[in-house]
Amino acid sequence: MQFRGMRVAWLLGACLAFAGCAQTQLASHAIKRSQPEPAPAPTGGTYKVGTPYVINGVRYEPKEDPAYNSTGIASWYGHPFHGQRTANGDVYDMNAMTAAHKTLPMPSFVRVTNLENGRSVILTVNDRGPFVQGRIIDVSHRAAQLLGFAEKGTALTRVEVVGAPTENMIATRGAVQNPPLVQVAAAPRPVVAVENLGPVQGVQVAAPFAAVAPRFNVGAVPPEVTVVGVPAANRIFVQAGAFASYESANSVRTSLASLGPVAITTVDVAGRPLYRVRLGPVDSVPRAETTLAMVIARGHTEARIIVD
DSSP states (O other): OHHHHHHHHHHHHHHHHHHHHHHHHHHHHHHHHHSOOOOOOOOOOOOBOOOOEEETTEEEOOOOOTTOEEEEEEEEEBTBTTTSBOTTSOBOOTTSSEEEOSSSOBSEEEEEEETTTOEEEEEEEEEOOOOSTTEEEEEEHHHHHHHTOTTTOEEEEEEEEOSOOOHHHHHHOOOOOSOOOOOOOOOOOOOOOOOOOOOOTTOOOOOOOOOOOOSSOOOSOOTTOEEOOOOSSOOEEEEEEEESOHHHHHHHHHHHGGGSOEEEEEEEETTEEEEEEEEEEESSHHHHHHHHHHHHHTTOTTOEEEEO
16 A cells, blocks of 8 residues: 555656646747747858749749849748748848749849839849749748738739849859849929918918828838839730731630630830730739639640739
8 A cells, every 4th residue: 555655646746747847848839939030041042043944834944134024923922931942042031132033043133013002122033933823923021011012912013133143143153142232213203382372352261182192102111112103003914925926826816715805916026026915904813813824724834914
């Protein structure tokens, strides 16, 4: 009996000790979760263009493209990529001013403009993506905050390469530490003259007019953000392809007519006409993504969403 009592006491003590350890571990985990996550140490990565690759059946061909200028849907990425290696060996920091692109060299410097509110920032491309059909760039969480679409998730944007790889970068494929300084003109502001006039005898004076509200309210913007003029309305299209032959374009137009309004538009490239087959305009990003998926399913794997 005495041995059994000693054994019971030992078991009770072990259970209490184990419970205390468990509580200590839980408290430790809670403290870790409450502490801010340390920012990873950036490495700068190396200059990299890369070779053609295929993701989800779509072929991408990276290349140096200093004249790159395109519109489309931007998204952003954060966890669980924070602290992971990027495609050029850098370390992804969701709080840094970086982005992922499918074909531009790494690093490249791009101006990303939110066409819905006029906010524009300069980002360093140091990763590959996004691989969701219809997206043209994935920006960091911090960049999405500055561009004003972190909560919304996506935005209609214009992406332009700024600067160009230096001769030294091309020769040595070395790391680039700082992006070039690019001057971006601010949105024009009208000049209004104000003159105080005395009241007119016998006439009731109306209350002052309220200031005309701008199309969007940007408020106070951080120094990284430039506000530029953007179109009053953005139209979203799905471009099935661009063709040198009108007959080829018209054949594609006919084959896609069942998906909705489709038209051929002409653009001059190097003195030669190029015939673009576009569906739309589409009234929303989700509808555009659905239409894009149907166009790709019909064999037009290079189709994309554009904003015009």
